[in-house]
Amino acid sequence: MYNYKMTVSYDGSNFRGWQKQGNTDNTIQGKLESIAGSLAETFGVGGEAVDVNGAGRTDAGVHAVGQTANFKLRKYAEASYVKEYFNKYLPEAIRVVAVEEADERFHARLCAVKKTYRYNIFVGEEMNVFLRKYAYFPDLKEKSLDLDAMRQAAERLVGIHDFSGFCTKVPKNKSAVRKIYSVNISESDLVKGLVTVEFCGNGFLYNQVRIMTGTLLEIGEGKRTAESIGDIFKANDRAMAGFTAPPYGLMLMSVEY
Amino acid sequence: MYNYKMTVSYDGSNFRGWQKQGNTDNTIQGKLESIAGSLAETFGVGGEAVDVNGAGRTDAGVHAVGQTANFKLRKYAEASYVKEYFNKYLPEAIRVVAVEEADERFHARLCAVKKTYRYNIFVGEEMNVFLRKYAYFPDLKEKSLDLDAMRQAAERLVGIHDFSGFCTKVPKNKSAVRKIYSVNISESDLVKGLVTVEFCGNGFLYNQVRIMTGTLLEIGEGKRTAESIGDIFKANDRAMAGFTAPPYGLMLMSVEY
Numbered sequence: 001m002y003n004y005k006m007t008v009s010y011d012g013s014n015f016r017g018w019q020k021q022g023n024t025d026n027t028i029q030g031k032l033e034s035i036a037g038s039l040a041e042t043f044g045v046g047g048e049a050v051d052v053n054g055a056g057r058t059d060a061g062v063h064a065v066g067q068t069a070n071f072k073l074r075k076y077a078e079a080s081y082v083k084e085y086f087n088k089y090l091p092e093a094i095r096v097v098a099v100e101e102a103d104e105r106f107h108a109r110l111c112a113v114k115k116t117y118r119y120n121i122f123v124g125e126e127m128n129v130f131l132r133k134y135a136y137f138p139d140l141k142e143k144s145l146d147l148d149a150m151r152q153a154a155e156r157l158v159g160i161h162d163f164s165g166f167c168t169k170v171p172k173n174k175s176a177v178r179k180i181y182s183v184n185i186s187e188s189d190l191v192k193g194l195v196t197v198e199f200c201g202n203g204f205l206y207n208q209v210r211i212m213t214g215t216l217l218e219i220g221e222g223k224r225t226a227e228s229i230g231d232i233f234k235a236n237d238r239a240m241a242g243f244t245a246p247p248y249g250l251m252l253m254s255v256e257y
Numbered sequence: 258m259y260n261y262k263m264t265v266s267y268d269g270s271n272f273r274g275w276q277k278q279g280n281t282d283n284t285i286q287g288k289l290e291s292i293a294g295s296l297a298e299t300f301g302v303g304g305e306a307v308d309v310n311g312a313g314r315t316d317a318g319v320h321a322v323g324q325t326a327n328f329k330l331r332k333y334a335e336a337s338y339v340k341e342y343f344n345k346y347l348p349e350a351i352r353v354v355a356v357e358e359a360d361e362r363f364h365a366r367l368c369a370v371k372k373t374y375r376y377n378i379f380v381g382e383e384m385n386v387f388l389r390k391y392a393y394f395p396d397l398k399e400k401s402l403d404l405d406a407m408r409q410a411a412e413r414l415v416g417i418h419d420f421s422g423f424c425t426k427v428p429k430n431k432s433a434v435r436k437i438y439s440v441n442i443s444e445s446d447l448v449k450g451l452v453t454v455e456f457c458g459n460g461f462l463y464n465q466v467r468i469m470t471g472t473l474l475e476i477g478e479g480k481r482t483a484e485s486i487g488d489i490f491k492a493n494d495r496a497m498a499g500f501t502a503p504p505y506g507l508m509l510m511s512v513e514y
Contacts (some may be wrong), residue, residue, distance in 0.1 A: 063387070088385060095383045125345060126352045129268045130320070134387065186306045190447055 001072040004082055005102040006052075008032070008067045011093040013133045013248065018067070028067075028094060035089045036071050039082065043075040054109045054255035055255040056115060059207075061247035063134065066097075066254040070108040081227040104256075114181065116200045119213040120249045121145070124193035135194065135250035139215060145195065145220035147185055153219045153226035154183035154197070157212060164236040166212050167205035168244070178203050178235075185216075198253070207244055210225060215242030258329040258501065261339055262359040262387060265311075265324045266290070270390045274317040274323070285324075288309060290410035292346045293328050296339065297336065300332040312365045312512040313372060316464075318504035320391065323354075323511040327365040363514075371438065371513035373457045376470040377506045378402070393506035395474055401476035402452060404442055410470040410483035411440035412455070412475045414469060423469050424462035425501070433493075435460050435513040442473075455510070464501055472499030 012029055020030040029052055036050035054066040077085075083099040090096065105111075112251055120135035122128055123145055127137045162178040180201040188194035188233070197216060199209055215232070218224045232240045267285055277287040286309055289432035293307035312325040333343075341357040347353065362368075379385055380402055384394045414437055421433040437458040445451035454473060456466050472489070475481045481499070489497045 009383075009386050011389075092384070092389050094387050097383050126266075126354050127349070129266050129350055129352050130391065132268075132349050140288055 001074060001104060002076050003070055003072050003102045003104050004079065005030050005068065005070050005100050005106060005108065006083070006086070006096050006255050007098040008064060008069055009095050009097050010064050010067070011133070012058060012061050013064045014093060015060065017062065018054050018056070018058045028058070028064075029069075031090060031094060032069065032071075032086070035086050038089070039077070040075075041074055042085075043073065045076060048074075053108045054250050056204075057248045058252055059210075059249075062250045062252065063248075064252040068108045068112070068255040068257075070106055072101060072104075073106045098219055108255070112187075112203070112255050113256050114200065114202060115204065116198060116253040116255075117209045118202065118251045118253050119197045119199070119209065120215065120244060121195040121197070122193050122252070123195055123233075128191065128193065129189070131194065133248055134251070136246050138221070140221060142221075144216070146222060147187070147195070147220065149226050150197075150220040151185050151214045153229050154185055154225065154232040155215055156229040157183050161233055162236055163205050163208055165232040165238055165241050166208050166215070167238065168211070171205065176205055178205065178208075183212075209240050209250060210245045210247065211243075211249075213245040213249070217245060218242040258331060258361060259333050260327055260329050260359045260361050260363055260403070261336065262325065262327050262357050262363060262365065263340070263343075263353050265321060265326055266352050267321050267324070268390070269315060269318050269320045271350060272317065274316045274319065275311050275313070278303040285315070285321075286326075287342070288347060288351060289326065289328075294342050295329055296334070296342050297332075297343075300330065300334060305331075309367045312369045313461075313509050315507075316467075316504045317334060317510055319507045321509040323510040324509050325365045327359060327363055328497075329361075329484075335416075365512070367483070369460070370514050371457060371459060372461065373455060373510040374461065374466045375508045375510050376454045376466065376502060377476065377508070378452040378454065378470075379426075379450050380452055385450065386400065387446065388448070388451065390505055391504050391508070395478070402474070402477060404444070404452070404477065406472045406479075406483050407454075407477040408442050409472055410486050411442055412416050413483065413486040414440050416464050418490055419493055420462050420465055422489040422495055423465050423472070423497050424495065425464040425468070428462065433462060435462065435465075440469075457463070464509060467502045468495070468498050468500075468505065470502040470506070474502060475499040 019030045022025045032052040052071045079099040087098040122135040122137045160179045162176050164170045182200045184198045273284050273287045277284045290307040309328045336356040343353040379394045380393040417436045419433050421427045439457045441455045
């Protein structure tokens with residue numbers, strides 16, 4: 001079997017997320033597997049389903065700059081041919097930006113050691129029309145966020161913790177302990193009003209990034225304190241954390257191996 | 258009459274351009290006039306059509322960061338109320354970003370002294386999915402543009418010229434002479450592959466920016482020389498200029514008075 005690693009970028013606005021839900025569904029994985037199947041067929045291995053494993057199962061509406069996936073073919077194809085083949089049949093909102101041959105043991109999800117997600121927040125009087133599908137526009141009373149308080153809270157998220165309190169579905173019989181390397185909050189020089197929160201960690205639980213963002217936003221609005229992060233860790237109670245920030249502000253930036 | 262100047266931002270992707278084409282059309286002007294009419298009605302001047310004059314009649318698919326328009330009301334309304342009223346009823350892809358009271362003689366198109374348009378070009382192996390509706394992705398053989406040649410050509414466009422050769426419909430009984438203050442070509446630091454061409458002038462003819470961009474692109478691809486600009490000015494012949502670059506890469510950035 002020949003194993004291929006690919007980097008995929010997508011505008012998730014009009015898709016039902018990464019994970020396939022059926023044969024004719026509108027998911028990123030569904031689209032990729034359908035094309036991977038046709039690709040296998042052109043190499044004479046017809047009728048065979050090809051699994052495309054993604055590093056992160058992004059929710060409906062979530063975007064990706066550098067999602068990573070892998071899949072296997074029985075017959076050899078040039079990486080450049082594979083890339084061209086996918087992009088020929090994919091909708092414009094999904095692009096395979098890189099394909100390379102990988103070791104047969106490589107698995108995009110199981111081998112990932114570091115993932116970076118970015119959450120875009122727009123702060124201003126009126127929403128920037130070009131960001132309306134790519135950034136969350138909170139209804140702020142003060143039209144500003146206390147970024148200092150958010151940064152203090154972000155520091156408390158960094159490190160090795162049980163993130164059960166920041167997760168919608170706690171995994172059964174599996175650890176909810178993850179390591180966060182960094183949480184950086186910055187204001188864009190280029191786009192006035194754009195605030196980005198970049199999370200870098202070894203892995204994230206279901207909805208974890210969106211709940212951490214919602215919690216940081218509530219801190220930025222003065223609705224809760226930076227210290228409340230410690231309380232959530234102590235209690236491991238989802239109800240104590242902030243709201244789940246909407247999916248369209250979230251982007252999977254990169255996956256490292 | 259109370260005259261209001263407003264700055265409007267829009268994602269032109271799903272509209273049929275600025276200029277209204279009927280009563281129930283999907284144009285930016287049509288949307289604004291319909292709301293301006295309702296606004297006049299709430300002030301007791303019902304049944305009256307309100308004209309909204311835009312500084313630039315952008316084509317279908319063209320975007321605006323800072324389109325400027327003006328309209329008049331018989332009764333006084335606070336500028337902040339007017340802004341809020343428009344944004345309450347406008348679709349998300351159109352936002353009124355500023356409203357101020359203006360002198361009664363102010364007319365957004367007739368009084369404009371300087372307009373800035375930006376054309377976004379994306380150069381790379383695969384299109385950036387987030388720019389697909391906001392930048393043109395030329396099918397380049399070399400996957401690169403000769404920016405030096407384009408800059409030399411851009412210099413030749415600067416100044417006072419008869420731009421008939423760079424215009425789809427030459428105005429009848431009107432001058433085709435316009436002044437271009439600057440044409441700046443730059444590569445984005447932030448978005449790899451994004452090349453922007455910014456045109457600043459006292460006014461532009463129909464399709465002029467898109468034809469100038471198409472001509473610069475052909476120069477960047479080596480299909481024609483920077484010197485060909487002078488030949489187009491000598492002949493004033495549209496057929497000698499380059500192709501009309503597609504609308505979705507174009508943005509009206511600002512209008513000065």
